[in-house]
Amino acid sequence: MSTLRPPGGPVRNVRRSSPPPPPSEAAEPSDTFDPAPGGVEARSATSEPGAPRRSEAPGATVSSRPPSAAVSSRPPRRSVAPPSAAVSSRPPAPRRASRVFAALRAVLGVLMVVAIGSGAVWGARKYVRTSPRFAVNEIVTAGGKRRSAEEIALIAGVGKGQNVFTIDLERSRARLTADPWIESAEVGRQLPGTLTIRVVEREAAGLVAMPEGTYLVTRDGAVIKRVEAGDPLDFHVVTGVALKSLVEDREGAVRTIRRALDLALDYDRSPLAQRSPLEEVHVEATGDMTLIAGKSGVVLRMGSGPYKRKLDQAARIVGELDRRGAKPDTIMLDDEARPDRVVVRMR
Numbered sequence: 001m002s003t004l005r006p007p008g009g010p011v012r013n014v015r016r017s018s019p020p021p022p023p024s025e026a027a028e029p030s031d032t033f034d035p036a037p038g039g040v041e042a043r044s045a046t047s048e049p050g051a052p053r054r055s056e057a058p059g060a061t062v063s064s065r066p067p068s069a070a071v072s073s074r075p076p077r078r079s080v081a082p083p084s085a086a087v088s089s090r091p092p093a094p095r096r097a098s099r100v101f102a103a104l105r106a107v108l109g110v111l112m113v114v115a116i117g118s119g120a121v122w123g124a125r126k127y128v129r130t131s132p133r134f135a136v137n138e139i140v141t142a143g144g145k146r147r148s149a150e151e152i153a154l155i156a157g158v159g160k161g162q163n164v165f166t167i168d169l170e171r172s173r174a175r176l177t178a179d180p181w182i183e184s185a186e187v188g189r190q191l192p193g194t195l196t197i198r199v200v201e202r203e204a205a206g207l208v209a210m211p212e213g214t215y216l217v218t219r220d221g222a223v224i225k226r227v228e229a230g231d232p233l234d235f236h237v238v239t240g241v242a243l244k245s246l247v248e249d250r251e252g253a254v255r256t257i258r259r260a261l262d263l264a265l266d267y268d269r270s271p272l273a274q275r276s277p278l279e280e281v282h283v284e285a286t287g288d289m290t291l292i293a294g295k296s297g298v299v300l301r302m303g304s305g306p307y308k309r310k311l312d313q314a315a316r317i318v319g320e321l322d323r324r325g326a327k328p329d330t331i332m333l334d335d336e337a338r339p340d341r342v343v344v345r346m347r
Contacts, residue, residue, distance in 0.1 A: 240283035303334030
């Protein structure tokens with residue numbers, strides 16, 4: 001900026017404008033003028049250097065924009081996205097292949113774990129089944145009365161020296177329960193080499209005599225086995241039960257045998273047993289019961305139950321006959337129409 005002093009006038013500061021930029025870099029005017037109302041146009045503050053900015057016509061409107069809002073005459077630049085930003089609808093082939101390989105690796109890993117585990121189990125199984133450490137060296141039995149410990153082990157099919165893991169416990173139990181004297185059985189193992197066998201035997205309480213043979217029965221009337229040499233025989237004998245009834249109506253035959261044994265037990269508790277022991281309980285075809293007592297074979301026709309009252313009547317009659325010195329042959333207590341009536345047939 002330079003100072004000019006014209007002759008006879010005041011000193012003014014004259015703003016020297018910089019040379020205009022080249023056409024390509026020429027800046028556009030920073031101010032925009034809007035026509036004022038009434039056709040009066042507002043001047044730009046840059047039209048006269050150093051002059052104060054004023055409106056030459058009332059109501060003139062001056063609109064100015066900051067330099068940052070200047071509109072450039074250059075065409076807008078077009079942004080080009082890099083090739084890596086392109087979006088494709090298909091997944092990249094390498095990513096799909098990596099997923100397949102990962103799945104294959106997982107499957108192979110599982111197969112290897114299974115193979116290793118199976119091999120370990122097989123090896124352990126082979127060891128415990130062949131190692132002498134697990135050989136049976138003791139067999140402990142309990143509950144045997146009719147069968148000795150040696151007989152129980154033989155029936156179960158076990159013996160010392162066998163591998164404790166190769167013994168089929170369920171098969172041994174089935175072999176034991178197939179024996180007529182054994183009602184139930186339990187077989188177990190205690191490592192390293194002990195077998196335990198616990199049995200519950202059947203208790204014989206009577207004999208059932210049939211034309212086909214004599215059979216041992218339990219207190220409940222269940223048939224145990226046919227009598228053989230060495231079997232106990234000191235029981236009450238029940239006759240009149242047919243083998244056919246055991247085959248065709250087993251439950252009915254068992255109930256009949258149980259009723260006969262109950263009557264025999266009641267007789268043993270009565271005074272009659274002290275005078276004449278019971279020898280036989282005969283089952284009639286109608287289901288009525290007949291007792292044969294003493295060496296002389298006195299017959300007591302009991303008919304149907306209940307029998308305790310009838311046994312008391314028979315005891316009073318036998319006592320009276322003994323005082324008279326009479327010997328009865330048959331005492332009939334089977335008159336169900338007249339229960340108090342007793343008929344005695346003498347020898």
